[in-house]
Amino acid sequence: MEQKDRYIRFDWAVKRLLRNKANFGVLEGFLTVLLGEPIRIVEILESEGNQLNETDKFNRVDIKARNSKDEIIIVEVQNTREIYYLERILFGVAKAITEHIELG
Template identity: 65%
Template sequence: MPLPHLVRFDWAMKRLLRHKSNFVVLEGFLSSLLEEKITIRSILESEGNKDDFTDKFNRVDLLAEDSKGELIIVEVQNNRELDYFLRMLYGVSKAVTEYISEGDLYEKIRKVYSVNIVYFDLGQGTDYVYHGR
């Protein structure tokens, strides 16, 4: 008897999200996880979001927003990275700077959350869900 083909969550999520009509599935997951109404704004092209050729890639998979206008960046990561927490910090910092315009007051900086679905041990905590600050 052949083994069934297993479908990975990241593959299923990206395939499902190719159609905006399916955003409600992930919006429901994120709303439950964050206990806040979440709306997906866009799927981000992770390899094409460099502002300058010297800039690092910001491998965020999608951008969402909560009911207070705060931003949520979501990334699915399969490969272990030793500096993953620094990469998360970079992604959040990039989102902060992309959503404020020249001339805007700094009080207009929007709070940004980073949701990372990873397939490796982050090396901290004892549960499947980590809340860092």
Template identity: 55%
Template structure:
């Protein structure tokens, strides 16, 4: 029988396809982070699957706090060995673009 549960990363990506749903995600992330955010844009959205065991879903969100601070939020399901390096790259890219 196929795996029938819905993964959090997949659900977030489905939710983010419609900007009208940003309010729901903003509320969830604001409660999770303990400060209010507003989603500005999606920076990256990946879904790669070569096998059932090799599924990677990642969503990078650029959000803004009530103080005007830009925050990079990443939603992903699997551990990643180069996570720190990838986040440094993502933050550097944001600095050069904004």
């Protein structure tokens, strides 16, 4: 019998175990150490979420956070090769910007 990989993958942990607000401290601590500044998680987004209707593109951003300067930080959790990674990130950034633009 072949033994499969028994390790918990980080992307799985973020999307399943750590999406509960009670566990945000774990993610915030990890991101704070990784980025070298205090990070506050705003929300964990659905992997294929933010689609308002069937013609919208999917936004694959996983974590939306803010730093100590109140700037929005977008965290993409991915552990496989992605041919169109830059395009995905640009779409995620553009989506975040348009969600925070005020009319005027």
